[in-house]
Amino acid sequence: MTQTYDIVVAGGSIAGLTFASEAAKRGVSVLVAEEHDEIGEPEKCDGLVSLRGLRKYGYPPKEDVIQNQIHSAVIHSPSDRHFAVNATALDVVVLDRSAFDKQVAAEAARNGAEVRTGARVGAPAKREGGVEVKVGDELVRCRLLVDATGPASSPRRGILPAAKYELEGEWIREHVVEVYLDAARYPGFFAWVIPFGKHRAKVGAAGYGINPFRALDSFLEGRGSTILRRVSAPIYVGGPAPSFVERRKVLVGESAGQVKPTTAGGIMTSIAGSVISAKWASAALKENNMGSMAGYQREWESVFLKEMRTMLRLRGVLEKLSNPDLEAVFSALATPKFVMKLSQTDFDFHATALLGALGVSGLLRVARVVASAEVRSLLVEG
Numbered sequence: 232m233t234q235t236y237d238i239v240v241a242g243g244s245i246a247g248l249t250f251a252s253e254a255a256k257r258g259v260s261v262l263v264a265e266e267h268d269e270i271g272e273p274e275k276c277d278g279l280v281s282l283r284g285l286r287k288y289g290y291p292p293k294e295d296v297i298q299n300q301i302h303s304a305v306i307h308s309p310s311d312r313h314f315a316v317n318a319t320a321l322d323v324v325v326l327d328r329s330a331f332d333k334q335v336a337a338e339a340a341r342n343g344a345e346v347r348t349g350a351r352v353g354a355p356a357k358r359e360g361g362v363e364v365k366v367g368d369e370l371v372r373c374r375l376l377v378d379a380t381g382p383a384s385s386p387r388r389g390i391l392p393a394a395k396y397e398l399e400g401e402w403i404r405e406h407v408v409e410v411y412l413d414a415a416r417y418p419g420f421f422a423w424v425i426p427f428g429k430h431r432a433k434v435g436a437a438g439y440g441i442n443p444f445r446a447l448d449s450f451l452e453g454r455g456s457t458i459l460r461r462v463s464a465p466i467y468v469g470g471p472a473p474s475f476v477e478r479r480k481v482l483v484g485e486s487a488g489q490v491k492p493t494t495a496g497g498i499m500t501s502i503a504g505s506v507i508s509a510k511w512a513s514a515a516l517k518e519n520n521m522g523s524m525a526g527y528q529r530e531w532e533s534v535f536l537k538e539m540r541t542m543l544r545l546r547g548v549l550e551k552l553s554n555p556d557l558e559a560v561f562s563a564l565a566t567p568k569f570v571m572k573l574s575q576t577d578f579d580f581h582a583t584a585l586l587g588a589l590g591v592s593g594l595l596r597v598a599r600v601v602a603s604a605e606v607r608s609l610l611v612e613g
């Protein structure tokens with residue numbers, strides 16, 4: 232006999248599990264299916280996140296899921312000039328992402344969702360009042376299908392190849408995140424160091440058209456390191472999808488492009504997308520009025536769209552900067568006042584905060600270095 236649920240969620244990572252937990256809490260029958268055998272594995276994400284954002288949406292990590300607290304961020308120019316931003320007020324931590332996903336899976340199950348692993352969700356077929364999908368070997372019917380399959384289905388534009396190692400090295404500073412800008416080595420992105428313990432870090436590199444492993448190996452030359460784990464995973468920086476809802480299918484998390492285009496951080500924005508969409512989906516199913524699902528996109532955009540657009544413009548500027556431009560921007564901006572203002576910003580809304588810290592005079596200084604349409608549009612916004 233075909234099993235029936237109100238909702239089938241394809242993808243048991245942070246977005247799918249949060250959605251399942253929130254929908255089940257509202258009395259909706261939910262099956263969340265993950266193609267891998269273990270929730271949280273294989274782990275690809277670095278887990279850098281603000282506690283403020285997670286608390287706001289009701290998903291604070293348990294103490295033992297937090298690997299590290301971040302006290303400062305150091306930004307390096309191509310010639311290795313740098314400035315440090317005090318991050319103690321930003322409440323930023325590094326999570327064990329695999330353990331965090333397991334925490335949310337347990338919460339979803341406690342709320343009544345069925346969590347199935349080792350079960351790939353196939354392409355949906357339309358049926359009267361819903362859809363039919365293969366979940367593993369079984370045929371399942373549902374009234375709504377949630378696509379939380381991540382980069383597999385996120386819009387293709389804006390995907391960058393990335394590589395990351397988890398490693399040990401004496402050179403790693405325990406509470407300091409480091410970002411290395413270099414338009415030649417990491418075009419359109421950067422290399423990063425995210426410490427998750429004493430002398431341990433998640434170190435990565437991404438960029439348009441590069442071999443990220445080669446870039447990472449070159450970054451590590453001269454930095455004595457023991458590599459514990461190698462991960463290859465694309466990052467998404469293309470901005471939100473134009474439409475989150477397609478008839479009986481709803482996109483959440485990275486599938487919906489709910490990822491910051493500046494840093495590719497998507498934990499908090501995906502959780503937010505799932506919390507908001509589950510609320511609208513549960514109500515739409517109870518009222519049998521799928522039209523009301525439009526409220527999901529409206530609500531998510533009312534919180535995040537302006538920030539995402541600003542991030543996309545900043546990304547547009549970054550993609551145009553050569554290394555001499557980057558050095559000039561550093562000279563123009565690395566003032567004590569700017570750095571101090573950055574330390575009082577909101578990690579999750581850093582593009583708006585960065586514009587605020589720059590002010591019109593700062594933007595004019597950037598505009599002298601880079602004459603681009605993106606900087607002009609930021610000036611209009613500022």
Ligand SMILES: Cc1cc2nc3c(=O)[nH]c(=O)nc-3n(C[C@H](O)[C@H](O)[C@H](O)COP(=O)(O)OP(=O)(O)OC[C@H]3O[C@@H](n4cnc5c(N)ncnc54)[C@H](O)[C@@H]3O)c2cc1C
Binds near residue numbers: 246266276483
């Ligand atoms: C190298 C790297 C580092 C990152 N670091 C950070 C960071 O420090 N901070 C941050 O906020 N964000 C970070 N991110 C981004 C963050 O990991 C993602 O935005 C977030 O995981 C998106 O969650 P999601 O649930 O939408 O998708 P995903 O986490 O990608 O999960 C999708 C899930 O769907 C499953 N799946 C796919 N197809 C099917 C199918 N047909 N049937 C069943 N299951 C399926 C997959 O196996 C996977 O488990 C990083 C990403 C990468 C690649």
